[in-house]
Every structure is written in C-alpha cells, then in structure tokens.
Amino acid sequence: MRTIVQCVEEILVNQSFLEEALERKIINYSALAEELRAPISEMLRKPVKVGAIMMALRRYQTPSHIKSTSHVKKVLRQMGDITLRSNLYAFTLKNSVSLIESHSLLLDYVASNPHLFYAFTRGLVESNIMISGSEKEKADKIFKNEIILSRRGNLSAISVQLPQNNYKIAGLYYQFFKHLAWNGIAVYEVVSTSNEITILVEDSVIEKAFSVIKSLKS
Incomplete structure (x- = not known):
C-alpha cells in the first residue's frame, strides 16, 4: 500500500519543473500541498491532510543522479x-x-x-x-x-x-x-x-x- 511520501515522490519525479522549483526553494509548500491534496487523496483512495503532504514535501530529497548537475554545467x-x-x-x-x-x-x-x-x-x-x-x-x-x-x-x-x-x-x-x-x-x-x-x-x-x-x- 502506497504512502503519502511515495505519492509525493511519484508526482515530483514525473513533473521535473515542479521538482526543480522545489529544489531551488522558490515554491510555497503550503500552496503546493493544497494543490496536491486532491490527486494524492485519489491515489490513496482516502482523504489526506495538507499538513501531512507539507511534511512529505519538506522531507523530499531529489535523487542524487538528478540533483547533481555539476557535470552537466561543466559540459554546457x-x-x-x-x-x-x-x-x-x-x-x-x-x-x-x-x-x-x-x-x-x-x-x-x-x-x-x-x-x-x-x-x-x-x-x-x-x-x-x-x-x-x-x-x-x-x-x-x-x-x-x-x-x-x-x-x-x-x-x-x-x-x-x-x-x-x-x-x-x-x-x-x-x-x-x-x-x-x-x-x-x-x-x-x-x-x-x-x-x-x-x-x-x-x-x-x-x-x-x-x-x-x-x-x-x-
């Protein structure tokens, strides 16, 4: 059975722009959590709280192979x-x-x-x-x-x-x-x-x- 954390990870991995904005800390956690409440509730087939989603967002860590852009920047x-x-x-x-x-x-x-x-x-x-x-x-x-x-x-x-x-x-x-x-x-x-x-x-x-x-x- 999936958890809120797994749902958040799945959504962010499939929305690279959103993930990058989160990584750069230019996004409002509360607003994003409110936006994700409906899709995550649907994924889990039960209502979820905004606070729980916010916690998952704050704990989210971009995968190391995606987060590390030093090689990309060097090539560019x-x-x-x-x-x-x-x-x-x-x-x-x-x-x-x-x-x-x-x-x-x-x-x-x-x-x-x-x-x-x-x-x-x-x-x-x-x-x-x-x-x-x-x-x-x-x-x-x-x-x-x-x-x-x-x-x-x-x-x-x-x-x-x-x-x-x-x-x-x-x-x-x-x-x-x-x-x-x-x-x-x-x-x-x-x-x-x-x-x-x-x-x-x-x-x-x-x-x-x-x-x-x-x-x-x-």
Missing part, C-alpha cells in the same frame, strides 16, 4: 560555436518506396550547393526534411509525387557544437528543452549527431531562443 560551459540560420522550410512526408529515390535527387542538388542548410530525419512511418527557404520550390518539385503531410516555413535553426563524450552526461539535452520551455519557446524540430544538436523554432522567437541557449554557457 564547454559548448562550442552556436550557429544561427534563418528562413528555413520544413515538410513532413509519408514514407514510401519512391521516397528514397526522390530523396537522392535532393541530395545530388544539395551536394552541388554546399552553402544550403539541409537536414533529414526518418521515422517508422514518416520523414522530415528541412532545407533553406530559398529552395522551397525546388524541394516541392522533387517531391511532387510524394504524399506531403505538412509544410512549414518561417523557421530558424540554432546549431550547437557539443564537447566529445557529451552523450555520457545524463540530462544534457534536458537543459536545452527546459530553459526554452521556461521561456515559452516551442521547439518545432530537433536534429542531433554525436557532437552537435540543431533546434528549429519559429522565426518570431529565434532571437529569444538564441539568447536562452547562449546563456547556458555561463
């Missing part, structure tokens, strides 16, 4: 160049046998125009292609026989060079998404390699997004 300070690209075009296509052939035509074109921005991700049922906005008509022509599920223009990309072995640092990508989310910035697409991450956002928020990511270095 070692970030390399941050590159901006604007006026990008992205579209999603349904996977098909002919898509690979169509994609090869685009790759030939990109190879002869190395200045262009280009990124490609393939999922189980659909694929995303991102390219410089100036090549929108060219891309549409190449994929005219494919099923295009969505199109989106007016996008910008922020590419960040990461240190070697960054993949060993738990929570590194979380720092990017967390700070962007805290600033109300929605992420349209993410493309990553071993030592580089590219985040696509709308043109209207690119300056704010760049400022947020740049601040992580300090």
Whole structure:
C-alpha cells in the first residue's frame, strides 16, 4: 500500500519543473500541498491532510543522479560555436518506396550547393526534411509525387557544437528543452549527431531562443 511520501515522490519525479522549483526553494509548500491534496487523496483512495503532504514535501530529497548537475554545467560551459540560420522550410512526408529515390535527387542538388542548410530525419512511418527557404520550390518539385503531410516555413535553426563524450552526461539535452520551455519557446524540430544538436523554432522567437541557449554557457 502506497504512502503519502511515495505519492509525493511519484508526482515530483514525473513533473521535473515542479521538482526543480522545489529544489531551488522558490515554491510555497503550503500552496503546493493544497494543490496536491486532491490527486494524492485519489491515489490513496482516502482523504489526506495538507499538513501531512507539507511534511512529505519538506522531507523530499531529489535523487542524487538528478540533483547533481555539476557535470552537466561543466559540459554546457564547454559548448562550442552556436550557429544561427534563418528562413528555413520544413515538410513532413509519408514514407514510401519512391521516397528514397526522390530523396537522392535532393541530395545530388544539395551536394552541388554546399552553402544550403539541409537536414533529414526518418521515422517508422514518416520523414522530415528541412532545407533553406530559398529552395522551397525546388524541394516541392522533387517531391511532387510524394504524399506531403505538412509544410512549414518561417523557421530558424540554432546549431550547437557539443564537447566529445557529451552523450555520457545524463540530462544534457534536458537543459536545452527546459530553459526554452521556461521561456515559452516551442521547439518545432530537433536534429542531433554525436557532437552537435540543431533546434528549429519559429522565426518570431529565434532571437529569444538564441539568447536562452547562449546563456547556458555561463
């Protein structure tokens, strides 16, 4: 049978923003306990007191592997160049046998125009292609026989060079998404390699997004 403490831990672990605010002591225990009373009562199937929840909140200890951010901060300070690209075009296509052939035509074109921005991700049922906005008509022509599920223009990309072995640092990508989310910035697409991450956002928020990511270095 679960206890109030276990319920509090379960809720906080699944709400990382809430857990961090609690860890930084920028949240009102009484107000939070009142907010959690209903869900915890439902989880335990019996009424619980706000005071008991407050006690559980005050005793809560963030797991050590989450609490320790020294390695993450060190890696963020070692970030390399941050590159901006604007006026990008992205579209999603349904996977098909002919898509690979169509994609090869685009790759030939990109190879002869190395200045262009280009990124490609393939999922189980659909694929995303991102390219410089100036090549929108060219891309549409190449994929005219494919099923295009969505199109989106007016996008910008922020590419960040990461240190070697960054993949060993738990929570590194979380720092990017967390700070962007805290600033109300929605992420349209993410493309990553071993030592580089590219985040696509709308043109209207690119300056704010760049400022947020740049601040992580300090």
